[in-house]
Amino acid sequence: xxxxxxxxxxxxxxxxxxxxxxxxxxxxxxxxxxxxxxxxxxxxxxxxxxxxxxxxxxxxxxxxxxxxxxxxxxxxxxxxxxxxxxxxxxxxxxxxxxxxxxxxxxxxxxxxxxxxxxxxxxxxxxxxxxxxxxxxxxxxxxxxxxxxxxxxxxxxxxx
Amino acid sequence: xxxxxxxxxxxxxxxxxxxxxxxxxxxxxxxxxxxxxxxxxxxxxxxxxxxxxxxxxxxxxxxxxxxxxxxxxxxxxxxxxxxxxxxxxxxxxxxxxxxxxxxxxxxxxxxxxxxxxxxxxxxxxxxxxxxxxxxxxxxxxxxxxxxxxxxxxxxxxxxxxxxxxxxxxxxxxxxxxxxxxxxxxxxxxxxxxxxxxxxxxxxxxxxxxxxxxxxxxxxxxxxxxxxxxxxxxxxxxxxxxxxxxxxxxxxxxxxxxxxxxxxxxxxxxxxxxxxxxxxxxxx
Numbered sequence: 001x002x003x004x005x006x007x008x009x010x011x012x013x014x015x016x017x018x019x020x021x022x023x024x025x026x027x028x029x030x031x032x033x034x035x036x037x038x039x040x041x042x043x044x045x046x047x048x049x050x051x052x053x054x055x056x057x058x059x060x061x062x063x064x065x066x067x068x069x070x071x072x073x074x075x076x077x078x079x080x081x082x083x084x085x086x087x088x089x090x091x092x093x094x095x096x097x098x099x100x101x102x103x104x105x106x107x108x109x110x111x112x113x114x115x116x117x118x119x120x121x122x123x124x125x126x127x128x129x130x131x132x133x134x135x136x137x138x139x140x141x142x143x144x145x146x147x148x149x150x151x152x153x154x155x156x157x158x159x
Numbered sequence: 160x161x162x163x164x165x166x167x168x169x170x171x172x173x174x175x176x177x178x179x180x181x182x183x184x185x186x187x188x189x190x191x192x193x194x195x196x197x198x199x200x201x202x203x204x205x206x207x208x209x210x211x212x213x214x215x216x217x218x219x220x221x222x223x224x225x226x227x228x229x230x231x232x233x234x235x236x237x238x239x240x241x242x243x244x245x246x247x248x249x250x251x252x253x254x255x256x257x258x259x260x261x262x263x264x265x266x267x268x269x270x271x272x273x274x275x276x277x278x279x280x281x282x283x284x285x286x287x288x289x290x291x292x293x294x295x296x297x298x299x300x301x302x303x304x305x306x307x308x309x310x311x312x313x314x315x316x317x318x319x320x321x322x323x324x325x326x327x328x329x330x331x332x333x334x335x336x337x338x339x340x341x342x343x344x345x346x347x348x349x350x351x352x353x354x355x356x357x358x359x360x361x362x363x364x365x366x367x368x369x370x371x372x373x374x375x376x377x378x379x380x381x382x383x384x385x386x387x388x389x390x391x392x393x394x395x396x397x398x399x400x401x402x403x404x405x406x407x408x409x410x411x412x413x414x415x416x417x418x419x420x421x422x423x424x425x426x427x428x429x430x431x432x433x434x435x436x437x438x439x440x441x442x
């Protein structure tokens with residue numbers, strides 16, 4: 001297992017202390033050590049976006065971070081995002097628009113979509129596609145995903 | 160794949176980091192944002208015995224205006240660069256370039272110093288720094304030195320940096336404030352590595368024509384390339400003279416282009432010319 005290190009990290013609002021092997025990716029730590037299997041692992045080299053989570057409020061690829069690097073930081077996975085704010089609206093819109101088929105990319109898509117809504121928030125299809133360019137979906141062709149995000153933004157604006 | 164085993168160090172002072180790297184430097188690597196190094200380790204293309212995480216070095220996170228320019232700490236991320244009013248004030252070019260660098264989640268981690276130290280030939284930042292006349296601040300236990308960006312990149316993943324040196328910062332001189340800049344890149348998908356790209360700077364505002372342009376191509380060779388013939392052809396050309404701009408942008412025969420998996424040398428040269436023309440026309 002090699003060198004290990006004790007880390008303290010806030011995951012989805014819960015304080016966690018664990019010994020981790022220094023070579024463990026954040027994605028493996030979340031899935032294997034904490035059982036948070038909503039974070040999906042696709043390519044393991046930062047291309048597919050399935051493992052996108054939030055660290056201190058910013059989206060990151062959890063396969064391109066070591067678990068030891070989140071010592072003293074806050075991590076939010078899809079499990080932590082699920083029931084609050086735009087994610088709940090996005091989840092409904094994804095269902096309504098058939099914005100997923102196999103669902104493998106969905107946790108990462110939602111994390112990136114939430115970031116788009118918070119940071120940019122315009123129902124501009126080109127900007128949405130640009131923002132999602134790092135999240136691969138091999139089922140839907142993206143059209144319905146962009147539809148769903150536009151829906152959520154437009155409903156939010158009307159309120 | 161997973162990274163091979165390594166030992167992990169997280170210094171909290173620059174002097175401590177330099178002391179660690181001073182011994183057996185070739186077996187150790189600095190970890191900045193990790194957006195290239197970690198996948199390279201997962202692929203087993205890189206297997207440092209020791210990773211020295213720079214995340215604990217607060218000094219490297221700072222963007223500071225100094226007397227003669229702007230000092231951007233090595234571990235400032237692309238997202239932080241994009242959010243910095245100081246950086247935009249120094250040069251608009253960053254606002255044009257940053258959206259082309261990978262994707263939001265990568266820009267939240269990837270760092271300017273990491274890009275410089277890695278020297279990926281398709282990376283935007285080395286070309287931008289050359290165009291701005293920037294330099295790279297290197298430190299080791301032997302001392303600190305500044306290397307002009309123009310002399311820093313030696314080839315595929317090869318730079319002027321010695322194994323025991325740490326990139327402390329990137330220094331953008333005050334002269335870059337008066338430069339007008341252009342940027343254009345072609346990629347197969349948004350955020351992918353560039354097939355060809357260019358960053359151009361020029362100090363031509365008063366005259367309305369190109370004065371002393373620097374034209375720096377990337378993604379077409381093993382390092383950023385200055386297109387000297389294009390630069391010479393542009394001197395004195397009016398900014399709105401599209402005919403002369405077109406002919407200047409084709410003056411690339413003095414350069415040797417590298418092919419890649421999908422594009423021949425001829426394609427690379429053609430696309431480089433397209434990038435140069437489009438960047439110039441938008442200036």
